[in-house]
Amino acid sequence: MGKTIINIAVIGGGLGGLATAIALRRAGHNVTVYEGADELAEVGAGIQVPPNTSRLLDAYGLFDRFAKKVVWPANINMRRYSSGDIIGPTPLKPKMQELYGYPYWLIHRADYQRLLFDAAIEAGANVILGARVNGVDDSTITVHLENGKVEKFDLIIGADGIRSNVRLAVMPNEEVLPRVSTNCAYRATVPAAKMRADPKVSFLMDDPNSNCWIGYRRHIMAYPIRNGELYNLVMSHPGAAAVGRWNEPGNLEEMKTHYRHFDPTIRRVLEKVDNCLKWTLADLPVLSNWVSPSGRICLIGDAAHAMLPYLAQGAAQAVEDGATLGELLTDIKSVDEIPALLGLYEKIRRPRCEIIQKGAYENGDIWHMPDGETQVQRDLGMKGQLPAGAKNPNQWGDGNFQPWLFGHNAITEARKRLGEFRKGSEQNGTEVARL
Structure with a gap:
């Protein structure tokens, strides 16, 4: 049986949705991305691109x-x-290129989205x-648009963020609410x-x-970011804002007050800020499943984890x-395989994402502890003064x-797991079946 080309809808044209569209087009499938915004909408701020990306x-x-x-960047410096x-x-x-073959980058979010958007269109x-x-x-397996149109697909992927509408179809009997952080x-x-006009902070741009x-x-x-055209700041502090919104205006004086006890150098940088945006930090609880009852709808990115x-x-x-979905669907023989392959996708991705989700949550406690003996021990650990076998409290630097985090290759991992899965199916004398 030859390869089958399937029709796929991706709901959400953010970074995850566009990257997924590229992967699925490279796999040879028909892909439609539905993005609610009238124009590319990433805010003017930075994002880190690690070697695993x-x-x-x-x-x-x-x-x-x-x-x-x-x-x-040369380093991530914990200060x-x-x-x-x-x-x-x-x-x-x-170091990252030497260890893992690929660099660690910093980029403007809008540039990141535009590069992926252009590549998705070209693909x-x-x-x-x-x-x-x-x-x-x-x-x-239909998408219902606000304009009244109803479009049918073989597969629907929810890339629509922490307040996902697609998640309602995946988990119809559960209400999942974001876990709002205290920050x-x-x-x-x-x-x-x-930045360069001030000799006391210009070094932040030069090195x-x-x-x-x-x-x-x-x-x-x-x-x-942006080839050194801008200095990007993300400032976490106690408080609340609208969940899922990235563009709520922030109060500059309130912002400066939060960091009044910080290093004079970074306070000088804050004095140069003309406006800022404020948003709540939230995550999701571990979901019961990422794939719908039919096996034809799944979640990715913030919609899932x-x-x-x-x-x-x-x-x-x-x-x-x-990337995992693109690899798993590359040689699909029939639309009937979709449920099993989505089940395999969840089985591959869930453990890794949940470990990272937990690690990110733990970093909030590690970074934000009060001054005292525990903080002193944390700092010694981050400096590498650790007992044998102890975990570095700087998770990025832990041996x-x-x-495990940066050296991961999602494509080769998916390829390996798909091979094992198909081999197991053949040994059982069956076609690919639901996991």
Whole structure:
């Protein structure tokens, strides 16, 4: 039996949805992406692209395009909130490429989305902006649009974020609400000219690093983006904002007050901020399932495993989800195989995503502890002064966790697991069956 080309809807045109569309087009399938926004809508802020993502972008032929838009940081520096002293660095350039074959990048979110959007279009995906989806139907595998149209597909993928509508079809008998953190965050950028005009902070642009000042219930992650045109700031602090919104205006004086006890250097940077956005930090509880009762609708990214941003892996895991689906569906022989292959997708992806989700949550406690003996021991651990076999509290620098996180190849893992699955099916004398 030859390969079957299937018709796939991806609900959501964010980073995960577009990356998934690229992977599925490379697998030879017909892909329609429905994005509710009338234009590409990523806010003006930065995002980290770790080696487990840059290797997938390279597999999609996008490495050189991204390389023109990114900053290649030297280190992630964990810093003492009050003094700016480096507690523990995680070497990135050239260390990540030497260890894992691929770099760790920093990029503007809007640039990231535009690069993926252009690549999805070039690959032949039909990306429809302004296409608001009211819901999907698991019994008919249909997408119901706000304009009244109903479109039928072989497979529907929910890439529609933490407040996913598609999740209602996957889990019809459960109400899943985001777990709202006690923290929210400000996002802001400062133009390079402002940074360079001040000799006390210009070094932050000249020696690009990802810097993270950590203190009680607060931290500031900051780094240059857009080839050094902007300095990006993400500031976590106690408070609340609208869940799922990224564009609620923040109060500048309130922002500065939250960090009044921080390192004078980063406070000088905050003085240069003209406006900021505020949003709540939230994740999802572990879901009972990612695949619908029919086996024809599944969730990816934040719709399946929204996580706090404290490991900078949310988008990375969505891209891995898409790469996994692309590989599993490459040689599909019949639409009847879809339920089994989606079951395999969930079986492959769930354990990894849940570990990362848990690690991101734990980083909130690790980074935000009050001054005291436990904090002193944490700092010693981040400096590498650890008892034999102890885990580094800087998870990015831990000798066991880092290679598991950054060295992962979602494509080869999916290929291996699919081979094992097909071999097992053949030994049982059956076609691919539901797991």
